[in-house]
Amino acid sequence: xxxxxxxxxxxxxxxxxxxxxxxxxxxxxxxxxxxxxxxxxxxxxxxxxxxxxxxxxxxxxxxxxxxxxxxxxxxxxxxxxxxxxxxxxxxxxxxxxxxxxxxxxxxxxxx
Amino acid sequence: xxxxxxxxxxxxxxxxxxxxxxxxxxxxxxxxxxxxxxxxxxxxxxxxxxxxxxxxxxxxxxxxxxxxxxxxxxxxxxxxxxxxxxxxxxxxxxxxxxxxxxxxxxxxxxxxxxxxxxxxxxxx
Numbered sequence: 001x002x003x004x005x006x007x008x009x010x011x012x013x014x015x016x017x018x019x020x021x022x023x024x025x026x027x028x029x030x031x032x033x034x035x036x037x038x039x040x041x042x043x044x045x046x047x048x049x050x051x052x053x054x055x056x057x058x059x060x061x062x063x064x065x066x067x068x069x070x071x072x073x074x075x076x077x078x079x080x081x082x083x084x085x086x087x088x089x090x091x092x093x094x095x096x097x098x099x100x101x102x103x104x105x106x107x108x109x110x111x
Numbered sequence: 112x113x114x115x116x117x118x119x120x121x122x123x124x125x126x127x128x129x130x131x132x133x134x135x136x137x138x139x140x141x142x143x144x145x146x147x148x149x150x151x152x153x154x155x156x157x158x159x160x161x162x163x164x165x166x167x168x169x170x171x172x173x174x175x176x177x178x179x180x181x182x183x184x185x186x187x188x189x190x191x192x193x194x195x196x197x198x199x200x201x202x203x204x205x206x207x208x209x210x211x212x213x214x215x216x217x218x219x220x221x222x223x224x225x226x227x228x229x230x231x232x233x234x235x
Contacts, residue, residue, distance in 0.1 A: 033219075034221070038156075038222075045228050046148075046225055047225070048221060048223050051211075052221070089155065089156050095218075097172070097173055099158060099160070099170060099173065100158040101158065102148075102155055102157065105156070
C-alpha cells in the first residue's frame with residue numbers, strides 16, 4: 001500500500017481533458033515535498049513527464065501540466081491523443097519512510 | 112547524452128542472490144546519482160535506494176534494508192544492485208535511474224533517465 005494514492009484508472013475520448021490525482025499526507029506532499037510525474041508506455045521503462053510539481057522537461061508537450069495543493073497533486077492532460085494511453089505514476093519524498101515513494105499508478109485509457 | 116545500459120535477464124532459485132549491473136556512458140559515475148526502482152509484473156514502481164548527497168552515502172528503502180546492497184565501480188562506470196535471500200515475490204523488472212544532479216538532496220530527487228530494465232525471475 002503506497003503512501004501516495006492514485007485512482008487505478010481514468011479514461012477519456014480523444015480531444016478531451018483528463019486529470020489524475022495523487023493524494024498524500026503531512027509526511028510527504030503536505031510537508032512541502034515536490035511531486036514528480038512519470039509516463040510508462042506498455043513494455044517500456046518509465047519516462048519523466050513533470051518535475052517539481054509543475055515543470056515540463058524539454059520535449060514534453062504542453063498538453064501535460066502538473067499542480068500541487070495541500071496534501072494532493074494533479075496531472076492534467078488536455079487534447080487527449082491515442083498515444084497518451086499509458087500508466088502514469090506520481091512520486092514524492094516521504095519523511096516517515098525517509099525515502100522516495102511512488103503512487104500506485106493510474107492506467108489511462110483513450111476511448 | 113547519458114545512457115544507462117543494464118545487464119540481461121536472470122533466473123534465480125529462492126534463497127539465492129542476484130546482482131544487476133547498470134553501465135553509465137557519456138558521463139562518469141561520479142557525475143551522476145544512481146537510484147534503483149523495481150516493478151513487479153502488473154504492479155507499480157517501488158524505489159529501492161540510491162545515492163544520498165547529504166552524507167555521500169547510500170540510502171535504502173526501509174522495506175529492502177538488510178537485503179539490498181548498492182555499489183559502484185568507478186573504474187568501469189558501472190553501478191550494481193545486489194538483492195539477497197530471494198523469494199518469488201522478488202520476481203520483477205529492476206531499473207536503474209539517474210537523478211538530474213549529484214547534489215540534489217534525496218528529498219527533492221526525481222529520475223530523469225532510466226535504464227532499459229532487467230527482469231529477475233525467482234522460481235524453484
